Amino acid sequence: MSGEQKQKKVALIASQGTLDWCYPPLIMASAAASMDMEVKMFYTFYGLPVLTKNFTAKVAPATNPAMPMKMPFGPKWFQNINWPMPNLLTGLVPGFESVATGLMKKTFKNNGVATVEELRDLCMEIGVEFLACQMTVDVFGYQKEDFIEGVTFAGAAAFMDYASEADVQLFT
Amino acid sequence: MSEIQIDKELDCRGMSCPLPVLKTKKAVSDMTAGQVLKMTCTDQGSKKDMPSWSERTGNPILSSEEKEGEFTFWIKKA
Numbered sequence A: 001m002s003g004e005q006k007q008k009k010v011a012l013i014a015s016q017g018t019l020d021w022c023y024p025p026l027i028m029a030s031a032a033a034s035m036d037m038e039v040k041m042f043y044t045f046y047g048l049p050v051l052t053k054n055f056t057a058k059v060a061p062a063t064n065p066a067m068p069m070k071m072p073f074g075p076k077w078f079q080n081i082n083w084p085m086p087n088l089l090t091g092l093v094p095g096f097e098s099v100a101t102g103l104m105k106k107t108f109k110n111n112g113v114a115t116v117e118e119l120r121d122l123c124m125e126i127g128v129e130f131l132a133c134q135m136t137v138d139v140f141g142y143q144k145e146d147f148i149e150g151v152t153f154a155g156a157a158a159f160m161d162y163a164s165e166a167d168v169q170l171f172t
Numbered sequence B: 001m002s003e004i005q006i007d008k009e010l011d012c013r014g015m016s017c018p019l020p021v022l023k024t025k026k027a028v029s030d031m032t033a034g035q036v037l038k039m040t041c042t043d044q045g046s047k048k049d050m051p052s053w054s055e056r057t058g059n060p061i062l063s064s065e066e067k068e069g070e071f072t073f074w075i076k077k078a
Helices: A018-034 A044-049 A088-091 A096-110 A116-125 A132-140 A156-163 B020-027 B048-056
Strands: A010-013 A038-043 A129-133 A152-154 A166-171 B006-012 B036-039 B063-068 B072-074
Touching: A010 A044, A018 A038, A018 A044, A018 A088, A018 A129, A018 A166, A018 B020, A018 B048, A018 B072, A038 A044, A038 A156, A044 A116, A044 A129, A044 A132, A088 A096, A116 A129, A129 A132, A129 A156, A129 A166, A166 B020, B006 B020, B020 B048, B020 B063, B020 B072, B048 B063, B048 B072
Parallel strands: A010 A038, A010 A166, A038 A129, A129 A152, B006 B036
Antiparallel strands: B036 B072, B063 B072
């Protein structure tokens, strides 16, 4: 950081737990920390499981109609086809989410995107602080042992105190 | 760019955002002031990301080049 500048602070709320939605806050947090900013992420509601051990996220195509449905293998012309998926299929066919999740993970891997777990751990390594929403922990019946090392348990007021002095605040 | 003395090389080819920036940050952290890192990547976004990163962190980009889909940056640790 250039010496005379005050260190920038970033406050991020992560409230989503689908595979696709785990990425945006972690990408922003890692970029900010890489740029010498202080970063705190408040994981709440469905975002909370991201901080647990053995976390595996899935995509939910039924509620994300804009999600591209492309195949991560085969010739280029085949990979470029965006398959039309009626909601009846994405929402009701058993196992569709698992298949779509597998294809999405393969697509990310093919494009050199880190996994959610890798990105989370890299964030921690470069100093991003993870706050687990105590209320969500209590409501959904999590135990402290369910969480990865280094997580801080805090409430909304503690986060807002930090956020009120942050230069960047993002809700995801 | 052979005239620039390189102290460390980082290969980020094939990696997507935010990995090139993140790995660069980690690499620079392990270096001493004045040393030069040569980072190569294929992420199109790095054309904008690396100058922003450099501006924000104060580690200057001495030189950069784009060749056959690869982007190379020579970064000096401040």
